[in-house]
Amino acid sequence: MRIAYKLLLMLCLVFSISSYAQDTLPRTVTPVDSVYTPLRITNLNPYFTIHSDSTLTYNLEINKEETKYYWFLRNSPVGLRINKDDGLLTFKAEKSFFLSGKLKYDVEYKVNIGVQNLSDPKERVDTMFTMVFYNTDIITSKVKPSVN
Numbered sequence: 001m002r003i004a005y006k007l008l009l010m011l012c013l014v015f016s017i018s019s020y021a022q023d024t025l026p027r028t029v030t031p032v033d034s035v036y037t038p039l040r041i042t043n044l045n046p047y048f049t050i051h052s053d054s055t056l057t058y059n060l061e062i063n064k065e066e067t068k069y070y071w072f073l074r075n076s077p078v079g080l081r082i083n084k085d086d087g088l089l090t091f092k093a094e095k096s097f098f099l100s101g102k103l104k105y106d107v108e109y110k111v112n113i114g115v116q117n118l119s120d121p122k123e124r125v126d127t128m129f130t131m132v133f134y135n136t137d138i139i140t141s142k143v144k145p146s147v148n
Contacts (some may be wrong), residue, residue, distance in 0.1 A: 005147050032055045039062065039063065039115065039117070041060055043059075043061050044060060046129050048132070050091065051093075052098055052105065052125070052133050053093060053095070054093060055092045060115075066085075066086060068117060068119065069115050069117055070117075070129035071114070073111060073112070073113055075111055075112050077102075077109045077111070078102045079093060079103075080131070089113075103133060105134055105135050107133070109132070110129075111130070112126065113127060113129065114126040
């Protein structure tokens with residue numbers, strides 16, 4: 001019985017030491033992002049007014065790493081382009097767009113823009129902005145004055 005008692009005492013001592021050793025080992029804790037930040041376009045201007053002879057270069061930015069995201073346009077007027085990788089919005093107005101009737105002065109064009117995560121299609125932002133084109137050229141009247 002004395003041997004059984006010593007054996008039991010030794011087992012208890014081994015278990016207590018092993019559990020103590022496990023508790024004192026340094027643990028690597030990976031930080032958990034407890035606050036989820038939604039994807040946002042941080043510098044989008046909601047309204048652009050552009051002269052008919054000018055160009056537009058506007059670099060759109062998001063609040064996350066841009067290399068993992070894809071930019072796209074919907075309902076864009078003729079000549080408006082976006083770089084799918086970095087969100088660079090460019091427009092070069094040509095007189096031929098206005099003369100052919102593809103673009104008109106003083107008309108609000110609603111442009112839908114979006115950015116989407118390449119690995120998670122559920123993480124995306126869709127929004128819109130408005131473009132208006134104006135002209136400062138003097139348009140001569142086609143009506144000829146006459147006296148009766």
